[in-house]
Amino acid sequence: MTAAARAAIALIPLALVAIIRIAAAAEPPTAPPGGTCVECHAGLGGELAKPVEAFTRDVHSQRGLGCTACHGGDPTSPDQEVAMSRAKGFRGAPALRDVPTLCGGCHADVVFMKRYAPNLPTDQLARYVTSRHATELARGNPRAAVCSSCHQAHGIVSTRDARSPVYPTRVASTCARCHARPGGQGPVERWERSVHHAALVAGDLSAPTCPRCHGSHGAAPPGVESVPAVCGQCHPRNMQLFRGSPHLSAFEAGSLSACGECHGHHDILHPDDAWVGVGKGAVCARCHAPDDPGGEAAAKLAADLGGATALLRNAEARVEAARERGMLMTDAQVALEDARQQIVQARTLVHAAYPRQVDEQTRQASVASRKALDLASRAFGEIRYRRTGLLVALVVILVTIVALLLQIRVVDARRRQANAGRR
């Protein structure tokens, strides 16, 4: 029996309780926020007052749900004995293992949720049951994550609210509260070195954080067989090419993780052209010897990519040099952008592990690079032409100035002579 199934069975009685409770409550649990709960607790100070303060910004209180929705009791009675009596349904703080069903009591109820947020998914509990967190909860692990571990207990805000602990920019540190490991080798710390984290920091809120690959409510490590699909959510072309490549069957046979084998798991770095090939630092060399057919193909891929990239760099430098000398290089920049896009596509084609496609693509990139280079040389030719023209003009002007100065001398001398004569 799998862990998830065990957890599901353990949760069945809890789920039943919840369903019965909801069925019994003809009235939705909509006691007005506050009541005597707030009146007393606000005055108590310390830990007992904290929920009152947090609950004011809670999305549930803003929808009109009160303390009793989760805690039971009677908020109309000023008498503590009555308000917090079992007879009035008071439950106190729910036990850890009761939390998922308590929240799920409403959030898994499609009919109920329609009244508040018709479009909000209602499968969180169903997904949670399949998570590693639920397994641990069923095993009685006191540190197992439940709803409130990630969403907070009293200050719950929408996941689209930047204050939410599961907002894209904060979710990783929320996971890290449990998943950090000493020495910076925990999954979150490793992710923080990845290209995905860099993108997030750069302001791309769509950049993958923990839940993108692991699922949020159903959080669990993806199995080896589902890695390409998980990565393929955002990298569909790469996945498609990999699936058509000879690597697919070879990786499956060797139980290798499809994407992770070359790109890593959490610390997924920005790929480098040096990864391709059989040289130092090349990932292909982990399996291929330089002289086996795969190694030869890898070397060919590396040569193509390397050649095209070097040509592009060269063209970029020449165009930039011309631009720095004041030449307008719009046409060349268009060609360079074209070359860059072609090389991006060529790098993607590496996933097919099929040199001919990459060769064709890099050749197109190089055509564009060469066009830019040609435009740059023409610009330098133009610069030379301008300087030559300037030199000619300057010589002409200089000669004229000399002629003028000579003429001035002649005129001056004549004047002086005339003045002397007059005197």
Added chain:
Amino acid sequence: MRSARSAWRFLDDRLRLEPVVAFLREKEVPRHRLTWAYFFGGLSLFFLAVQVTTGILLLLYYRPTPEAAYESVEFVMTRVEFGWLVRSVHAWSANLMVLSVVVHMSSVYLMRSYGRPRDLTWWTGMLLLAATLGFGFSGYLLPWNTLAFFATRVGTDMVGKVPLVGGSLLRVLRGGEDVSGATLTRFFGLHAAVLPLLAFVLLGLHLLLVQRHNVHVPPSLREEARRRPGIPFLPDFTLRELVVWLIGLALLAALAAFRPWELGARADPFASAPAGIQPEWYFLFVFQTLKLLPARILGVEGELLGLAAFGAAAVLWFLAPVLDRASRRGEPSRTATVVGLAVLLYAAAMTLYAALAGRRS
């Protein structure tokens, strides 16, 4: 030779040029140790001629609409033969012209040559200076690039600070609430029609007055000028002026070849202003002063007070011939010299400071 002479006779018969030439031959430019300062008026005239020529040439390809302005300048710079030369010379010559005009004005002020009867010459000159700055300000926007767009927005914003009429004035200047295609059309009209016409009339008057009264010799140099023979205007002075013009021409050619004027990125009115926007260097001293002023001085907006002060200073500067009574009698005035030096030093220091601050940011 013979044909030249007969052409001359043809013109002289009809226009009676002989007295003019005789006048110019007779006229002498005084010779003293500051004679070089007399060349700057002529140099400014040369740059203006360059501006008119290259400006007309640019009109062949330029299109004054926000959709096409940038593209048409880019076209001139990349596709038209020697387009880079014409535009770079136009832009460089504009800057050198401002420089030359400012030197001309400073020397005239410091030699206190504005006294009666040359007060009218001074006033036409000051108006020509204003026209020159107007040329610079309006021309800066025409390529419709990012820098020009935002510099114009900041520059015109100042007009809006004027009490009471500021808002309307701003709308008239911009042709709307914000800098837009309407502003471009207006600035183009100003740059290529209104200001040239104005400058042409003023310049005619200015040159006529200069010929009429000849140049002024300050009292301290009068002895030297009396001792040394003057330079006959034709051909002696003209030949020398020609040398100066050729040096100006060489400078323009070299600047255009080695530092073609940049075009920058196409203006995007919806983009946020790039950091460190600065106006052209000749407005920097005003810009920097306003930036240094505190937000409020004695309950009045600091920038408004600063602008009022600059406005008042410009009026006083313009009225120098009236305020400086000694100049009318041709007597020296220490106050005028000290005030003038202080103003010029302030402007120079502020410009330098702003340029350094701009480079650092």
Added chain:
Amino acid sequence: MSPNAAAEAKPTRRAWLSWLLGTSLGAVALSILYPLVRYVLPPPSAESQTGRVLAGRRSELPPGSGKTFRFGAKPGIVVATPGGEIRAFSAVCTHLACTVQYRKDLQHIWCACHDGHYSLEGVPIAGPPPRPLERYDVAVKGDEIWVSRQQG
């Protein structure tokens, strides 16, 4: 040479000087006129590109297809919707600036780099793109599709 000597210079020398002066002034005039005349002669592509670009032809764009074209220094994309309407956008993906393309099977615009999807209104509908594609104005003149930046 003393000034007096210069003044008494032989007629031949004076003639030589005025020849030099005339010739060099003529050369200066020529070196100014030459570039100006070349400037006035219209270049081969006689008109500057305005914001308006010929993006393609109707005949090569049947309903439910698209193609990229050059718009200034950036790529643009012109699409014919399945209903036959022609629309044009910037082809620069708002996510990481890859060039987007029209996907016939999906009937919308797609970016291959990170699976970004845009509707035929240019609005992101799936994937990472944070903003819509910039929309351009389209004018169809006979068979020609002309694209220009949107006004205002």
